[in-house]
Amino acid sequence: MARSVEGVIEHIAALLANKSLRRKQATAAQKAVLEAHLYDHRLRKMMEVTGADFGRHVVSKEVSVPARRGRLRVLMCTHSTIHEQAWGGVEVYQQTIASMLLREVEFFYWLHRDGMCRLTDASGREIESFDVPDTGWLDTMCDGPEEMAFSAAISQYNFDIVHFQHLGHHCLSLPIIAKANGVGVVFSAHDFFLLSSRYNLLNHELRYCEEDVKWVLAADISMKRSDNVEFGGEQTRRAFVSKMLESVDVILFGTRHSHDLTHEVYPHLEKKVSLTLGIPSPEPTSPIVPKTYEPLNGRRLGVAVIGNFLRTKGADAVLAIIEMANSDLFEFHIFGYVHPEYEGILNNMHKNNVHVYGRYSAGDVEALKVADVALNLSIWPETYCISLSEAWQSGLIPIVTDVGALGDRVEDGVNGFKVPIGSPADVLQRLELIRCSEGIRKQLLANIGPHLWTDARTYGDELLQLYRDVGQVHLLPHASWKNQAPPRHIFDPPTTRDLSIELPETVTDWYSIQGAEYYIDDVCRHVFAEYEDEDFVAADEFHIRGWYVVPGVSGSGHLYTVLMGEEDIPPIFIPTAREVRSDVTGLFPGAPRRSGFSAQVALRGKWCEGVFRIGLVNIVHGKGAFQLTSVQIEVEGGRIVSIARLPPSNGQILRDFERVSESDGVLRGIKLSELGSKIGQQYKGELQYYIDHFSGLIEDGGHHERDLPESDLIIRGWAFLRGLSRAGQVFVVLVNEETGAPIFMATSRLIRQDVQTIFHDAPLCVGFVGNLSLKKGFNEKLNGWHRIGLLNVVGDEVGFQTTGIRILCEDNEVRAVEESAAVKTVVDYCVETVRDLVEH
Secondary structure (H helix, E strand, O other): OHHHHHHHHHHHHHHHHOOOOOHHHHHHHHHHHHHHHHHHHHHHHHHHHHOOOOOOOOOOOOOOOOOOOOOEEEEEEOOOOOOOOOOOHHHHHHHHHHHHOOOOEEEEEEEEEOOEEEEEEOOOOEEEEEEOOOOOOOOOOOOHHHHHHHHHHHHHHOOOEEEEOOOOOOOOOHHHHHHHOOOEEEEEOOOOOOOOOOOOOEOOOOOEOHHHHHOHHHHHHHHHHHHOOOOOHHHHHHHHHHHHHOOOOEEEEOOHHHHHHHHHHOHHHHHOEEEEOOOEOOOOOOOOOOOOOOOOOOOOEEEEEEOOEOOOOOHHHHHHHHHHOOOOOEEEEEEOOEOHHHHHHHHHHOOOOEEEEEOOOOOOHHHHHHOOEEEEOOOOOOOOOHHHHHHHHOOOEEEEEOOHHHHHHOOEOOOEEEEOOOOHHHHHHHHHHHHHOHHHHHHHHHOOOHHHOEOHHHHHHHHHHHHHHHHHOOOOOOOOOOOOOOOOOOOOOOOOOOOEOOOOOOOOEEEEEOOOEEEEEEEOOEOOOOOOOOOOOOEOOEEEEEEEEOOOOOOOOEEEEEEEOOOOOOOEEEEOEEEOOHHHHHHOOOOOOOOEEEEEEOOOOHHHOEEEEEEEEEEEOOEEEEEEEEEEEEEEOOEEEEEEEOOOOHHHHHHHHHHHHOOOOOOEOOEEOOOHHHOOOEEEEOOEEEEEEEOOOEOOOOOOOOOOOOOOEEEEEEEEOOOOOOOOEEEEEEEEOOOOOEEEEEOEEEOOOOHHHOOOOOOOOOEEEEEEOOOOEOOOOOOEEEEEEEEEEEOOEEEEEEEEEEEEEEOOEEEEEEEOOOOHHHHHHHHHHHHHHHHO
16 A cells, blocks of 8 residues: 555656646645545554455465355245245245345245146246146145146256245145155254144144144044044054155254154154254344343333234233233233234224234334233244244243243243243233332343344354255265165156137236247248248148247246137137247246247047137236237148248237137126126225216217127226236126116127226226127016126126116116116115125
């Protein structure tokens, strides 16, 4: 640094030697010298205070820097993540370790829900999805579809380790499949899933009896009483779990209680790497400042209830304590998700000393300091309980039930109190003791410190070392051929699915029409030339291969090839198999890994004869995209006899899209007595709508191409549920104003881009048209005044709105149409009629 200052001085001296240097430059030079000395002085002061060395160092050429290995790739198999609406301790743990080991480990999630398995990254962004039927919460031992998808994901994405957090929604065989794929297998026992499908070990009376768990015959009796499982079921399950545990390299526990109980049921775990490491708390949102003792000085004792407010977490006992406690002496603070069955109870208590905060952010322990005491009154044996750690970190004195991890971790009268399960009186007695005795409260606070919870940094180092041990040491599932390896799963080839003239899955919204990037490599093994095609060789089967990408969509979804023939021939849907296309990901960053597709089917029968345009339909989580290609084929006698390329016109694209979008099995324009499978389970409320045209009342100045003149009524407009960004299905509802009997008539969706200029969340197909025939469908005759309503069904979301239009019918014929604002009683009547139908 001294040399740099001297260099500045020499430079200034040279400038001063120049005869043409003006006085102003000289002044600037003197100022620069002064600043340089001042800068040097400051650096030296910083070096003295911090011990830092800012000098230059010559690096020896003999020193070699080892090449850094890429991050370990860990797949966490779990039932849920913190990105879902409801989450608990397992989800918090997953997020914590993913944050702690971010630099060394690349984490992914494997989830099974809603008819598919999803592979996501640590942020919750979907990477891949697989069509896998749901099999139950905790019922399945083996499941071929999930096993194949799971194995494919492990192989394609080169995971080093699978860390099983929970097997809820999954099949029990997945650890066997993971080991058969040659990866390291780690299992965290966050509850007692390994011991029983009633993973909290509560029997049919919601009581915990440890001896009933250890004895398999007693467990069989309990399962028969609770779930009507035939005797022998528990034995079958435990035998399979025992076999599955042979494929686990490391099993992790929170406290000694869960470790010892699990080992007692499965003694061969003694030969495994079985560790009790605890569970780290989430990284706090602000530095933890230990809460110091302060006398109450007449204020109320603050009592915190931390974590999900559920029956199994002791919610009933907490409610009893709130009722018994003197509101002038105690104040209750409820942090966490409140189950709906308790929301109404808390709201109706009208206690001014009860404050409900709802779910709090993981690691936000500072918010808990409003209290002095924490209640953890679980009625089942917790395996660790992160909320207990958070209470201690916040300087709260815990009162816990003497069971499982809570009983293990709290020392009665030293760093908290322990009470029997389901004993509110004992809890209130301890609360009164803490409130009245400042000495006891001060001593308990003094005994609370970091030794009571798991140190996150230490835990992270130990877990990382475990990952390296099980994920990088061996590639084979077992060390010696003398010890039999777990059985590999034999993957049967997928069965060929039949052709369909209806969309094979439900589409709740069409978000892209002719907006995809795609390429067809070959059709019937015929590769197109750039300029002039060679002669096509007739093929006995239809075959197609290519790739398909929708910009901005990271999931590959399910892709169907659609053959579009003449108007009187329904579209033919052919399911394709998705394929990995690394060349496409290079062209389109963010494109799904499995952006390729292929299909091969035989086209037999007269309904498959003729000229067909080839279209592509891609569905990702119920949202569909349609693309009409330029390829056409001709089928004759079950053979593809010719092929051609002809770019489609805009009109052809729209007409084919309309046919595809209405190939969903919904009968449109006729009377329906009920909604059938379209019925929803959640009443959403009002929907946004506008009616452009209604026969005999509202005219928009011309005939629309989707209008059918032979219809009894034509209604046209737009409607959608705000906030969902999905179009769904719109029904016109005719509610008899005297009897309340509803008649439903399905409409067709229309593309209305003009609505998006007003409502940014309006879906692409926000428009609708109903060509209503009152004489077709349900044979109930329409008589009397009927109020017109609009019903929008989007998956399980339902919205309904009455309009100001009503019609007078006589024997299914319209006699009058008028615009009449419905009185409140009529509106309420219509809404309740539809609400009752939805709820039942």
